[in-house]
Amino acid sequence: MNREKALRIVREKLTERRYIHTIGVMETSIVLAKKYGVDENKAELAAIFHDYAKFRDKEEMRNIILDQNMPQDLLTHHDELWHAPVGAYLVEKEVGITDKEVLEAIKCHTSGKINMTTLDKVLYVADYIEPGRDFPGVEEVRESAESSLDIALIQAMKNTISYLLKRNQPVYPDTFHAYNDMTMKVKGRKLS
Numbered sequence: 001m002n003r004e005k006a007l008r009i010v011r012e013k014l015t016e017r018r019y020i021h022t023i024g025v026m027e028t029s030i031v032l033a034k035k036y037g038v039d040e041n042k043a044e045l046a047a048i049f050h051d052y053a054k055f056r057d058k059e060e061m062r063n064i065i066l067d068q069n070m071p072q073d074l075l076t077h078h079d080e081l082w083h084a085p086v087g088a089y090l091v092e093k094e095v096g097i098t099d100k101e102v103l104e105a106i107k108c109h110t111s112g113k114i115n116m117t118t119l120d121k122v123l124y125v126a127d128y129i130e131p132g133r134d135f136p137g138v139e140e141v142r143e144s145a146e147s148s149l150d151i152a153l154i155q156a157m158k159n160t161i162s163y164l165l166k167r168n169q170p171v172y173p174d175t176f177h178a179y180n181d182m183t184m185k186v187k188g189r190k191l192s
């Protein structure tokens with residue numbers, strides 16, 4: 001699917017602000033894909049549709065999680081998490097995207113997961129550092145992403161985990177699994 005058609009489809013599902021965020025994630029994903037040897041078309045498509053279900057009705061998403069046998073523990077965690085796995089399901093069903101790597105990247109773009117592919121990492125980091133983001137710590141991740149996608153990913157996950165801990169919120173375990181997996185894999189390299 002070409003960029004124009006994909007953007008036209010997703011624009012109808014998003015607020016203007018979230019659409020602008022999506023453009024930022026798309027442009028950042030392409031830069032990171034070029035830098036880290038990922039298929040640019042896949043990175044572009046995953047970025048364009050990553051928040052496809054962001055504003056979907058929560059009851060509908062709950063039913064999809066139940067009916068599609070997605071991990072049921074999602075239902076006991078913050079519903080902010082739901083748009084990623086449900087989005088992957090709906091992008092396949094409603095938009096007709098069948099590329100498994102693109103769908104997987106959308107599915108794990110919020111929590112991360114163990115054994116993330118480079119495409120998964122590109123989308124997760126691009127979602128975190130796109131130019132419209134201005135939360136504390138984002139600059140450090142942007143700098144890291146210049147030289148190491150893995151270090152940038154670990155820092156983004158650390159920031160997200162501490163953000164949630166500070167607010168006494170539960171942390172969906174996949175992010176812990178992803179953080180542990182990545183930290184062990186880059187052991188011995190400087191982690192700022």
Ligand SMILES: Nc1ncnc2c1ncn2[C@@H]1O[C@H](COP(=O)(O)OP(=O)(O)O)[C@@H](O)[C@H]1O
Binds near residue numbers: 081111127160163176
């Ligand atoms: N492991 C987790 N447990 C609970 N909430 C999480 C977890 N990981 C991310 N979140 C929250 O999910 C929300 C949406 O994250 P994300 O989809 O990555 O960004 P956005 O929707 O803002 O583009 C954020 O508020 C983040 O704090």
Ligand SMILES: [Fe+2]
Binds near residue numbers: 050051109110127
């Ligand atoms: Fe998102």
